[in-house]
Amino acid sequence: MLSVRAPATSANLGSGFDVFGVALGTPADVIRVERAPETEITVTGAGSQYIPEDPDQNTVGAVADALDAPAHIEIDKGVRPSSGLGSSAASAAGAAVALNALYDRGLSREELVPVAAEGEALVSGVAHADNVAPSLLGGFTIVTDDGVTQVDASIPVVVCLPEITVSTRDARGIVPETASMTDVVETVGNAATLTVGMARDDPELVGRGMGSEIVTPERAALIDGFDAVSEAALEAGATGVTVSGAGPGVLAVCHADDRQAVAGTMIDAFDDAGIESRAYQTAVSDGARLYRD
Numbered sequence: 620m621l622s623v624r625a626p627a628t629s630a631n632l633g634s635g636f637d638v639f640g641v642a643l644g645t646p647a648d649v650i651r652v653e654r655a656p657e658t659e660i661t662v663t664g665a666g667s668q669y670i671p672e673d674p675d676q677n678t679v680g681a682v683a684d685a686l687d688a689p690a691h692i693e694i695d696k697g698v699r700p701s702s703g704l705g706s707s708a709a710s711a712a713g714a715a716v717a718l719n720a721l722y723d724r725g726l727s728r729e730e731l732v733p734v735a736a737e738g739e740a741l742v743s744g745v746a747h748a749d750n751v752a753p754s755l756l757g758g759f760t761i762v763t764d765d766g767v768t769q770v771d772a773s774i775p776v777v778v779c780l781p782e783i784t785v786s787t788r789d790a791r792g793i794v795p796e797t798a799s800m801t802d803v804v805e806t807v808g809n810a811a812t813l814t815v816g817m818a819r820d821d822p823e824l825v826g827r828g829m830g831s832e833i834v835t836p837e838r839a840a841l842i843d844g845f846d847a848v849s850e851a852a853l854e855a856g857a858t859g860v861t862v863s864g865a866g867p868g869v870l871a872v873c874h875a876d877d878r879q880a881v882a883g884t885m886i887d888a889f890d891d892a893g894i895e896s897r898a899y900q901t902a903v904s905d906g907a908r909l910y911r912d
């Protein structure tokens with residue numbers, strides 16, 4: 620059987636709404652495929668009770684259609700849905716890699732980005748590729764209408780995931796239609812700083828470059844305790860904190876030695892707000908990995 624481990628991702632990174640994304644070392648989905656006359660899907664693992672097995676409603680069904688690659692597809696979820704960690708995208712990216720190999724389609728990882736984004740269109744209404752690109756390519760990715768730019772990076776991060784859900788579709792509904800020139804200028808400066816930080820593997824520059832008054836404040840307001848969690852993480856040594864994707868995950872960038880303290884204090888701050896959470900101490904890492912069971 621062909622299997623793929625497809626990593627969780629964090630999109631936006633504050634200053635790069637719908638543009639920036641990173642692959643995370645943990646958690647990940649595992650997708651197993653074998654040829655079949657019609658696509659059938661089974662889902663197990665984190666939050667599987669909320670994920671439809673109907674191929675017309677599951678991101679991997681959209682990918683199987685796009686590749687004309689019917690298969691029995693087993694999805695073992697490591698990435699909880701509606702987490703801000705690219706759950707739907709991890710499955711779509713994993714299925715794209717697995718089915719491309721299963722049917723010898725010969726598409727490159729870059730060519731699989733729009734294929735996997737078909738799954739995102741299904742669940743969030745827009746084929747945004749800022750989660751599927753890093754899950755497929757690894758590292759830090761910049762998605763624009765002209766294509767994807769990728770750079771390997773290994774920035775240490777903590778992602779704290781509270782026991783609340785925010786659907787990407789809902790969180791897209793509150794994105795403001797306009798932004799002030801002041802906020803645009805600040806965001807462009809921060810996005811440039813963050814990009815240099817990724818290229819240099821510098822957590823100080825990456826953390827400093829995550830600030831933005833565009834989109835992030837509206838998204839943060841959906842996460843009870845966000846301000847306290849952010850403040851606590853910064854006090855424990857985080858170089859920057861923002862909403863992961865559409866939330867409710869909260870992403871902190873830090874130096875490797877500070878990860879444990881940052882994770883502990885974020886969990887405590889959510890706890891003070893009456894919300895249980897768990898934290899992944901991880902780093903920007905590789906993309907989807909194909910192997911044979």
Ligand SMILES: Nc1ncnc2c1ncn2[C@@H]1O[C@H](COP(=O)(O)OP(=O)(O)OP(=O)(O)O)[C@@H](O)[C@H]1O
Nearest residue numbers: 677678701702703704705706707710742787864865
């Ligand atoms: N294979 C799949 N894995 C996860 N969710 C799926 C899958 N197929 C369909 N869905 C649906 O997609 C929705 C979750 O996707 P959503 O984009 O809201 O969360 P996310 O991927 O964790 O967030 P984000 O994009 O902000 O990182 C749920 O409604 C879920 O039922």
Ligand SMILES: N[C@@H](CCO)C(=O)O
Nearest residue numbers: 630637749787864865
């Ligand atoms: N850029 C998308 C990513 C969702 O993970 C959004 O923020 O809506």
